[in-house]
Amino acid sequence: MRSSLVNLLLICIFHFGVSNTSNSEKVSSKNVTVHWYFGNETGETVATSNNFNKIFPEEEQVTVVLPSVQEEFDWDIPFARLLPEWRGLDEIKPGAFDNLPQLESFIVIRNNLTEIKTGTLTNLNISHIDLSSNSIIRLQQGAFKNISADLMELDNNQLTEILNDVFENVTIGNLSLTNNGLHTIAPEALSTIGLTSLWLFENSFEEINPEVFNMQELISLNLGFNSIKLLRPGDLRNLPELSELMLWSNELEEIPEGVFNATKLTYLDLSGNKIVKIASKAFDDMPELGKLDISFNNLTRWDNNWLSGAKSIAYISVGYNQITGIPDEAFKNYPGVKSIGLEGNRIRNISNNAFNKLEHVEVLDLSNNEIDNWNPNFLANVSIGIIDLSDNNLECIDGDLETVFRNSGSIYLENNPWNEECYAHISEFIGEDDEEQYFEDYDMEQVPYHINEI
Numbered sequence: 001m002r003s004s005l006v007n008l009l010l011i012c013i014f015h016f017g018v019s020n021t022s023n024s025e026k027v028s029s030k031n032v033t034v035h036w037y038f039g040n041e042t043g044e045t046v047a048t049s050n051n052f053n054k055i056f057p058e059e060e061q062v063t064v065v066l067p068s069v070q071e072e073f074d075w076d077i078p079f080a081r082l083l084p085e086w087r088g089l090d091e092i093k094p095g096a097f098d099n100l101p102q103l104e105s106f107i108v109i110r111n112n113l114t115e116i117k118t119g120t121l122t123n124l125n126i127s128h129i130d131l132s133s134n135s136i137i138r139l140q141q142g143a144f145k146n147i148s149a150d151l152m153e154l155d156n157n158q159l160t161e162i163l164n165d166v167f168e169n170v171t172i173g174n175l176s177l178t179n180n181g182l183h184t185i186a187p188e189a190l191s192t193i194g195l196t197s198l199w200l201f202e203n204s205f206e207e208i209n210p211e212v213f214n215m216q217e218l219i220s221l222n223l224g225f226n227s228i229k230l231l232r233p234g235d236l237r238n239l240p241e242l243s244e245l246m247l248w249s250n251e252l253e254e255i256p257e258g259v260f261n262a263t264k265l266t267y268l269d270l271s272g273n274k275i276v277k278i279a280s281k282a283f284d285d286m287p288e289l290g291k292l293d294i295s296f297n298n299l300t301r302w303d304n305n306w307l308s309g310a311k312s313i314a315y316i317s318v319g320y321n322q323i324t325g326i327p328d329e330a331f332k333n334y335p336g337v338k339s340i341g342l343e344g345n346r347i348r349n350i351s352n353n354a355f356n357k358l359e360h361v362e363v364l365d366l367s368n369n370e371i372d373n374w375n376p377n378f379l380a381n382v383s384i385g386i387i388d389l390s391d392n393n394l395e396c397i398d399g400d401l402e403t404v405f406r407n408s409g410s411i412y413l414e415n416n417p418w419n420e421e422c423y424a425h426i427s428e429f430i431g432e433d434d435e436e437q438y439f440e441d442y443d444m445e446q447v448p449y450h451i452n453e454i
């Protein structure tokens with residue numbers, strides 16, 4: 001059973017001990033012929049018009065596969081395949097898959113479903129429901145009833161809103177609605193289903209409405225690639241457990257104070273917006289914050305008052321903004337920070353005391369800026385694992401480089417317009433740096449972001 005079994009699409013995996021324990025007599029969408037395969041292709045053909053629990057054989061583990069358009073399938077466990085008239089399934093009739101205690105996964109992806117009708121999936125305790133990549137435009141009220149699932153995926157459909165009461169007596173740990181056209185979720189629609197992770201990236205939300213984002217257990221919220229234009233104080237007030245908030249690639253221009261204070265956020269990603277202004281106190285009182293990403297925005301100024309009380313901050317990424325200088329004691333509020341990424345800015349002017357109060361930094365990335373002067377005392381009091389000054393406008397660095405960088409592990413100085421006098425001692429110094437290779441392998445994303453993990 002291998003290449004002849006291509007084009008399979010709906011997969012249901014059943015637990016041990018399949019039997020018709022349910023008394024449901026509901027009718028499935030059509031009378032289909034089921035061809036059972038038990039490790040070979042000589043299984044029997046059965047006709048059914050009833051609930052699927054009538055046709056499950058009493059096998060240790062059985063997989064039911066509905067033919068799909070693209071999938072390849074090659075499993076060595078017994079499974080059953082519904083014959084090809086189910087290809088491009090455009091309806092799941094309510095009742096067909098109810099009351100199936102053996103059902104472990106229900107996967108109907110890349111079919112032609114357009115609507116999930118009332119009662120389509122009912123009375124299931126299941127690990128994974130995947131209805132991604134159909135053409136679903138509507139979830140009727142009560143589409144899902146009395147279901148407990150770890151993960152439900154509805155990605156790549158055409159949903160624009162989620163109504164109240166779509167989920168009745170449902171508990172879902174992780175819900176993914178990526179890449180739909182969602183702009184509206186009714187208040188309460190998702191409030192009572194116990195979500196811990198919600199993926200809503202690539203949709204059309206314009207705000208975080210606290211009446212909608214009212215989820216007492218939610219830990220992770222991904223709203224990347226939406227159209228959110230503003231954040232207001234209190235927007236997160238009904239997300240008391242929120243730990244990760246991803247807002248990359250929205251349309252934010254300003255971050256006021258009072259949005260994030262007193263949250264439990266450990267990771268905040270605001271990259272890829274159009275942020276020109278962040279209030280001095282915007283990131284105050286975020287005692288759990290470990291990783292802050294505000295790269296790829298339009299900031300022109302580094303504010304040394306940011307992040308007061310952020311005693312866990314380990315990773316700050318501010319690369320690819322328009323920042324022109326580093327002020328006095330720029331990082332004074334978080335002397336234990338491990339990584340500061342300021343690459344790709346327009347930094348030219350660095351205050352003599354810029355790095356005061358820092359203790360030990362693993363990575364200080366100042367590459368791709370306009371630095372033309374390096375005070376030999378800048379790093380007198382801070383030890384640094386990797387400092388990257390490549391792609392700047394340095395013509396020379398005064399002083400004995402061994403002394404200037406005495407507290408630094410690896411120093412990157414490539415692509416600067418060194419003047420002739422300076423070049424000899426610079427290149428000698430670079431030549432001595434045998435850890436160059438390390439930098440090429442080094443990946444920002446690998447840097448641990450919570451201080452407690454270091």
Ligand SMILES: *[C@@H]1O[C@H](CO)[C@@H](O)[C@H](O)[C@H]1NC(C)=O
Pocket residue numbers: 019020021054
């Ligand atoms: C399963 O259901 C069929 C038809 O309703 C019945 O004939 C059969 O005895 C049942 N099997 C078990 C194990 O209950």
Ligand SMILES: *[C@@H]1O[C@H](CO)[C@@H](O)[C@H](O)[C@H]1NC(C)=O
Pocket residue numbers: 030031048049
């Ligand atoms: C399905 O099968 C049942 C019982 O065999 C029969 O009564 C019904 O007419 C069939 N329905 C269709 C649409 O073929």
Ligand SMILES: *[C@@H]1O[C@H](CO)[C@@H](O)[C@H](O)[C@H]1NC(C)=O
Pocket residue numbers: 038039040041042043
């Ligand atoms: C196919 O598998 C079934 C069930 O295990 C078995 O009864 C049958 O003999 C097998 N046929 C061949 C040709 O191996």
Ligand SMILES: *[C@@H]1O[C@H](CO)[C@@H](O)[C@H](O)[C@H]1NC(C)=O
Pocket residue numbers: 069088110111112
């Ligand atoms: C079903 O979906 C496939 C893949 O998206 C598409 O090619 C096909 O035209 C659709 N069929 C119908 C009847 O809509």
Ligand SMILES: *[C@@H]1O[C@H](CO)[C@@H](O)[C@H](O)[C@H]1NC(C)=O
Pocket residue numbers: 122123124125146147148
């Ligand atoms: C809810 O579903 C479970 C199976 O997950 C079932 O045991 C229980 O009887 C159902 N409750 C109701 C009220 O139907």
Ligand SMILES: *[C@@H]1O[C@H](CO)[C@@H](O)[C@H](O)[C@H]1NC(C)=O
Pocket residue numbers: 125126148
């Ligand atoms: C669902 O199944 C899990 C084990 O798979 C079990 O721990 C849990 O109690 C079940 N929940 C319900 C509502 O039956």
Ligand SMILES: *[C@@H]1O[C@H](CO)[C@@H](O)[C@H](O)[C@H]1NC(C)=O
Pocket residue numbers: 145146168169
């Ligand atoms: C929802 O659950 C409650 C309590 O578990 C139960 O009384 C009620 O009948 C259930 N409703 C539905 C539609 O299953």
Ligand SMILES: *[C@@H]1O[C@H](CO)[C@@H](O)[C@H](O)[C@H]1NC(C)=O
Pocket residue numbers: 149150151172173174196197
């Ligand atoms: C969410 O999914 C993760 C794996 O992706 C799983 O470990 C976790 O248990 C799920 N959460 C819930 C509440 O089911």
Ligand SMILES: *[C@@H]1O[C@H](CO)[C@@H](O)[C@H](O)[C@H]1NC(C)=O
Pocket residue numbers: 233257258259261262285
């Ligand atoms: C958050 O900050 C805002 C503005 O400074 C303030 O009004 C609000 O009371 C603060 N909230 C909490 C919970 O500290």
Ligand SMILES: *[C@@H]1O[C@H](CO)[C@@H](O)[C@H](O)[C@H]1NC(C)=O
Pocket residue numbers: 253274276297298
């Ligand atoms: C942000 O910066 C980009 C690229 O430098 C620029 O095209 C855009 O006009 C700027 N937007 C704002 C609001 O400043």
Ligand SMILES: *[C@@H]1O[C@H](CO)[C@@H](O)[C@H](O)[C@H]1NC(C)=O
Pocket residue numbers: 325326327328349350351
């Ligand atoms: C350089 O920075 C210092 C301190 O931040 C400031 O006083 C000075 O005006 C800046 N100079 C330029 C040319 O920006």
Ligand SMILES: *[C@@H]1O[C@H](CO)[C@@H](O)[C@H](O)[C@H]1NC(C)=O
Pocket residue numbers: 352353355356377378379380381
């Ligand atoms: C380094 O620390 C010494 C002693 O605390 C202090 O006098 C000096 O100004 C500091 N230098 C820099 C560049 O921060």
